[in-house]
Amino acid sequence: MSEETWLAARLIPTSGINGADEQERRATSALLAVMSAVREFGRALTQPWGAPAGQVQTFIEVPFRLGDGKFFPDGLIRVSRGQRQWTALVEVKTGSTRQPSTSASSRRWRCTTFRGRRCSPSP
Incomplete structure (x- = not known):
């Protein structure tokens, strides 16, 4: 899926109010929207992970392909600053919800380099 079709995080999401999946989606969207709207807040959360000081963009449920599977x-x-770009995937859990097998974190990930660069699935 191309980047143009990614859903930007919104402070007041339009998703429904039923069920744990929608609860997680609303919580994720609100948190990420505040991170991109309040520069100091976004910086405080991303800087410890090695992100540059720059423009924070946030999206929800971005699809990725890994082998034959599609993960969300x-x-x-x-976070972008000049030619430098830092990206992080976020997995949110609210209440006592269980992790679905189609989520990105259903596989173990290990970083092959440090500071938000390339990560690959563990064998």
């Missing part, structure tokens, strides 16, 4: 992490954070 709850959110994506991208």
Whole structure:
């Protein structure tokens, strides 16, 4: 799926109010929207992970392909400054919800380099 079709995080999401999946989607969208709207807040949360100081963009349920599977992490954070770009996938859990097998974190991930660069699934 192209980047143009990614859903930007919204402070007041339009998703429904029923069920745990919608609860997670609303919580993720609101948190990520505030991160992109309040620069200091977004910086405080991303800086410890090695993100540059820059424009924070946030998206929800961005689809990724890994082998034959399609995965939908709850959110994506991208920080850009000049030519440098830092990206993180976000998985959110609210209440006592169980992790679905189609989520990005259903596989173990290990970073092959540090500071938000390339990560790959563990064998």
